Amino acid sequence: MALPIAPKPLLRRFHQARWDEPVIFELSVPGERGVLVSEIEVEIGKSISTELHPVIARKVAPALPQMGQMKVLKHYLRLSQENLGADLNVDIGQGTCTMKYSPKVNDLIIRRAELFDLHPLQDPDKSQGALEIIWRTQEILAEVSGLDAVSLQTSSGSAAIWANVAMIRAYFQSIGEGDIRDEIVTTIFSHPSNAATAKAAGYKIITLHPDENGYPNIEEYKKVISHRTAALMITNPEDTGIFNPHIKEIVELFHSVGALASYDQANANGILGITRAKEAGFDLCHFNLHKTFSTPHACGGPGAGASCVTAKLEKFLPSPIIVKQGERFILDDDRPSSIGKVAPFYGVLPNIVRAYSWIMNLGAKGLREVAEVAVLNNNYLLKNMIQIKGATAPYAPNRPRVEQVRYSWNELFEKTGITTEEIGLRALDFGLHYWTSHHPFIVPQPLTLEPTEAYSREELDEYLNVLRHIAKEAVDNPEIIRTAPHNQTVHQTAHEDFDNPERWAITWRAYLRKYPEVSKRKRAKS
Amino acid sequence: MALPIAPKPLLRRFHQARWDEPVIFELSVPGERGVLVSEIEVEIGKSISTELHPVIARKVAPALPQMGQMKVLKHYLRLSQENLGADLNVDIGQGTCTMKYSPKVNDLIIRRAELFDLHPLQDPDKSQGALEIIWRTQEILAEVSGLDAVSLQTSSGSAAIWANVAMIRAYFQSIGEGDIRDEIVTTIFSHPSNAATAKAAGYKIITLHPDENGYPNIEEYKKVISHRTAALMITNPEDTGIFNPHIKEIVELFHSVGALASYDQANANGILGITRAKEAGFDLCHFNLHKTFSTPHACGGPGAGASCVTAKLEKFLPSPIIVKQGERFILDDDRPSSIGKVAPFYGVLPNIVRAYSWIMNLGAKGLREVAEVAVLNNNYLLKNMIQIKGATAPYAPNRPRVEQVRYSWNELFEKTGITTEEIGLRALDFGLHYWTSHHPFIVPQPLTLEPTEAYSREELDEYLNVLRHIAKEAVDNPEIIRTAPHNQTVHQTAHEDFDNPERWAITWRAYLRKYPEVSKRKRAKS
């Protein structure tokens, strides 16, 4: 042992932080306090009782943990280290989710009282800044989609799709076709939320399957549309990363039977400034600000959704909308055809401001650069991936992909019995997240990679090297894969109980109730 | 594998995050950028050249890494996870350093433009808030020490001690004894900075050693003081945690020969509101705001020092001081006897505000509670520690300790050959920091534990359990200790090169220069 230091091996020798933390209730010590509450002033205390009506007064205080402040902090900091986070990861394995850099400057910008300490019902004269940013973001997204009007009220992509479905429904009700048009057409490689929200709105769902090109033949659409069709709800490029070049024709087909067409642009990352809802003739579309527009994913929300519509549908947008009047920004709530509220107030402001900042740092040229480099990165991965033995990119052979590719490990599986889930668990040992794509697995043993613009070539190579290595291990040493993860916070987790109502434990209290031996043990200890 | 889950073992199964990160230069890719700079306006660009005089213009840009922003962030986030941090640790193993909870609310309070974006020379009318907090903190610390005047200009404890030495020097110069009084007396269990700063100020150092009580017999002081003595500089309780009850007598002894007495109260945590510099007659003392008063240690600074003096020495305090005039706070710089500047401007403002907030959350009662619980925690540890086979608490047997104890593993070492350093490395495997105390090791195989008020009984027990376990391992399985750490970011580090000028590498460029094979390898790779 002495200088110089040998070269590092090809693969990172990773271990995730492991704190073996108890569940927070186990850290409770009677009498400890995490934070004290503003006290009732002596004068108020003298004259005012705090008793509640005896019928409703709580008799037993809730059994929350009692912990000193540093203990609470420490527990959650440790848990945070046990969480990978896009900031620490080469997060290209979560295809369809557009994991990209959420710039820290945008987080810094939002952490100010001038944003977090605004009440939605305060004098609009004192929230002109917030309203201005919402309005500007609406304007920008109108241009990015090519459509005419935008609402930022929803807090996720699916909720924005929901709002779009609700507007479709309202539109047909407004023209007296609400009862007739009860079908919505989607494709199996469109995000599940298109089907699910439409179903929740009361529609019957017709799902088309792809041919060898990766998308349904246009003839399939012709077979299913009719006067009962309310709308097409489609992602394009679909989850395969394949762009359906017939999209305009398809939209026209729907229009020809009086139906609408709604475009799921949750992920517009590969086509920013390249092609839009407008060019293909869509009536509605939505964006996820938490994907394409970089707001952080926040462990699964809050996100922020944008619903964009043509002028024809503008009056159905959720209320209020923010409009500019002279130099002032006002809330317009007087909109009788509106579908009303889909979410509280005006949307997830911190995310709207973040997205606005992100866009304003890039401009039109920058957005296009985002798209181009995302697509470049994706095709670079594709070129490499299909050279890995056992991996394929189903459909449309030799065609480029847009922003992502749904790969298949089926060949590897057939040869070795190693599944995509197992590969995923093994990838964790190298500090990389890997997701096996949405059910149902139309593509067998799927893996969807979406590199976005945020990752450097070296990082893409790191990911590829790990996959190459695991593909080789599947042949040479499958046991190490089957017993993975080895270098993670926890080890292989059982899962039978998760689907067994008698045995599952969704909360600590349910766990103690269902497994009294644990409570007994705990009581014995203390 | 199924619910319920078995009890956790006694010791935490810990692994620190391991990212195996390259050195940042290895992450550089030509052309990448982390942040762009405000551009020269077109109009300025047209009329103004940016060329420097050719004699001094840099010809080759500095060889800094070139990295995208997310890559920079990711690198440092990963390094941060590879750093333990008091927030994540049961940080009682860094005795003498008063590791305690640095409340997050205080960090939140300081992160505002009204503090970080103030210029020290801006209109004092526009920085009254900052001046007010400095002034209030001065007043509070005067009361906590019992002395008359306070400067918060320094950024560490040692620097505050330095300021105190410089004032002692100025004092004797002012009374014409500057040349005569050239000796300073300290004790071996006073913090090394007392001796070192005094030496840097030009003094000869006389260091007294303890008797079996843990402090020098008062007769030893009598032997060394004379008209050449400038001052006593002493910590009390000393690093052993033993309070010298004769301190008032000792101070009087120094006064009797015309010398001053300066009290190192870096760590006053066990005696807040219990005893002060005033009561023992000291002329000067200092506090570390980053210890007793909770400001975060910041990887080793910035801290914040407070120098406190009696009225007699007030005129020597560093300039400016902050004084209250009517309702205004002003900077007084017109102080001809002042030692001048010891540091820029008015001190480390963020830390002064943090300390102020901490004190204002506790008040007099709270500070005393801090002291009492710190001492309780310490004596709880002591009671447990001396029951561990192989561990002892040298000096003053059966006496209580104040806020810390210097223990010795000498018995364990003699029996097993396991050193305190080795125990320290093994403790890391359980996620605990352990420090072997300052050189020189007067106490053989030392360990100084200082639990402060911040840790709960359960946390103290966790630390004790680990030490008990290691003490047992030393007998049963010493090899596992000798090869530790096993669950850390890195493994046993060589150290010979650190003391070999031919081989050490203090910077990446020096490394590449001294080990040309590395550069060659890197060139070959790219």
Place this chain on the structure above:
Amino acid sequence: MADRSKSAHPYIPNSNPDVKKAMLDYIGVDSIEAFYSDIPKNLRVQGELNLPDPFLNEQDLVRHVVGILNKNTPQGEMLSFLGAGTYNHFVPAVVDEVINRSEFLTAYAGDPYEDHGRFQALFEYESMMAELVNMDVVNVPTYDGMQAAATSMAMAERITGRNKILVASRINPDKLSKVLNYNQMKLEFVFINEIDGQPDLAGIEKHLDSSCAAIWVETPNYLGTLCTKIQAISEIAKRNDSLLIVGTDPIVLGILESPADQGADIIHGDIQSLGIHCWFGGGHGGFIAVHDDTKFVMELPSRLFGMESTSVEGEYGFGDVAYERTSFALREEGKEWVGTAAALWGIAAGVYLALMGADGMVEVGQTIIARTRYAAKKLGTISGLKISDSALQFREFVVDSTESGKNAKELIALARKRNAEIGVPISEYELLVCVTEMNTQRDIDQLFDLMSEIVRAK
């Protein structure tokens, strides 16, 4: 020296021309255009998007955006008594510290291995919420309380197979708008007016029939009134095999008996009060709680994180309970849908509850009650204003200004001139005033002075 035009964008490392070229060469194509060959010309945007000029460097960007935001005035810089859906409660610093951790802020959909922390934190959130409501099952938060309400109704429809909801409390109109629109294809809503702020039991009985899926009560209701009749309504519902759905705000549950203990089958609400800033109304999350009964659990659309053992003894593992319910698994055959929701706010609420503990939740309830009652009492002494009995009010109450001759909008306008927000107008002469633990006695006394003044003002 430096040629600034060649810089890669800081967020796009491979935008550096040399890297691009090398990658294109590797792939074997000439230009990025090649990857767009599937997009027909007539679908292509002509030229550049028409967007405002960007601020390419961070310094200028910050100046621009912060410049706009500074046109806002935060509540902290005024006297504010606004509620009506978004509430100004105290957020301990530790909450923000935790949810701003990169690891939590930027994570998304990792497995229960590399995202163990997220799973555990949300399991703990579920568990602490469960203690508040005394029920064994709480979801990973959905978007907001409005969605939680809407979904609770939809669940009742699926559970009972019936299609009518009796609305027995006065509901926040925004929430109602959402609930009605959401459920319009499947549920009919019948409104039964409150009497003196309490549900009208006789009215409920009158409308009860075999099509009644559930009775919907809120406590506090839109006007801040706590409901004393939940137990009674629950008995009525039970007799009819209808469900009792109760909306509440969890911040009251330190002092209020959980509706579950008075017979509620489904409890829903918004968690914004639990450690989440106002964010101009953009900081909401919804919870739904049910008993650990398959019939109910299987109708929840949200994710449910449960605990599990691992291959190592004593190690806590986590994962998705009953994943096959969800739209992720089943598309339109799943329960409603699931996706990005409000997980980070759930973590925030969990940290908040852990910090507060039992004592904190009791105390904050007491402080709010005390200050609400104090404010109601004081304002009631102003001639021209009428406040109904505040004994059952929590955090909000109604001020009726009819007698003063000034309507709510006029009063608000006068107050705003004095940098104060005195409440939300809910009818021409009625103001909904909100008092939280953030409004100290001094604030309330100031409100009193101000109201006295503006009521009299000419």
Place this chain on the structure above:
Amino acid sequence: MADRSKSAHPYIPNSNPDVKKAMLDYIGVDSIEAFYSDIPKNLRVQGELNLPDPFLNEQDLVRHVVGILNKNTPQGEMLSFLGAGTYNHFVPAVVDEVINRSEFLTAYAGDPYEDHGRFQALFEYESMMAELVNMDVVNVPTYDGMQAAATSMAMAERITGRNKILVASRINPDKLSKVLNYNQMKLEFVFINEIDGQPDLAGIEKHLDSSCAAIWVETPNYLGTLCTKIQAISEIAKRNDSLLIVGTDPIVLGILESPADQGADIIHGDIQSLGIHCWFGGGHGGFIAVHDDTKFVMELPSRLFGMESTSVEGEYGFGDVAYERTSFALREEGKEWVGTAAALWGIAAGVYLALMGADGMVEVGQTIIARTRYAAKKLGTISGLKISDSALQFREFVVDSTESGKNAKELIALARKRNAEIGVPISEYELLVCVTEMNTQRDIDQLFDLMSEIVRAK
């Protein structure tokens, strides 16, 4: 319900009376007093400390402290051209993100194992600074640039065994105060006035003798003037076996040849410009750079983090180089002293340099030069003001107002009335004006308008 008096303090978990009692019982004493038995009665504080009433809960505390801080006006809300030791440069968000990470913010003195991250980050800081200065050794930051200067002189004394420093540049008076006081027992300082802002070579030669430990030059000097004579002075120094010590600001080193390449033996300065906010003057750190020469390295008092191999191939380890120099190891026999210093600012500066990269450092230098020159040129056109040649000015320059009849203090007072800070007075009629990349053309044009106006004002 809740008895608020029995709560443990949130920062002191064991302050709960039951826990205290249990611990005392375990120890076997009656009360905490027992632990203080060594502290004689006459040393005990009588009664309680006389401190202001505390704000026991976080909500009230925040309101109190933020209330005081809000009396400040940040530079961002005025027109500001202040420098003279603390500089308003842009701080990228990532810098604050990194140094606010709990792990870095609260760590202290861990081993190179559990604190691997801190060691690596500071090694990288040293290494990036080393590239800026083109020297192989840079310390873990000391307190500030003033201390770095003072220590550089002390090092020269120890290295050469000589006791005189020739001060050839105009030095910031605060820094000078520190350096003189620090070194008063060991060094004599001889001041050689500059000629036209440049060191006086002849003057230096005149004072050079065998007692001369070093010549001290600053570039930029106190007035912002870059020094063109370092090479020449280095040759003079070398001939006399004296050292050349150069003070600089690292933010200029993207465009300025490193003084090391012109013969400097020790370079020192402040790192506040590199990603650290102004903090009212409380955000400073000092660097000292030397060549990798034992004679120099062994005289550095600060910690030096070096790289090492570990027992695992390819793993980077880190640790303290030449620890036996330090006061930690040797008490008064160490080199000056070491302790808590400014490590976190070192990490900040490292992150800053990594973000900026070579191009960024060049560009920021160019932007500052361009705007400084533009400002000097514009202000020079105002009649009554005189600005000397700005060709060698970096970031600061002097405005002489003699001809206007208004002195510096008057001008400043007039400007402050208009919410502007126009500079720092350095003599009766001289103002030191500072222009950084934060001052855009618009700001400078506003400064011009304002100066034109106040120079004319009656």
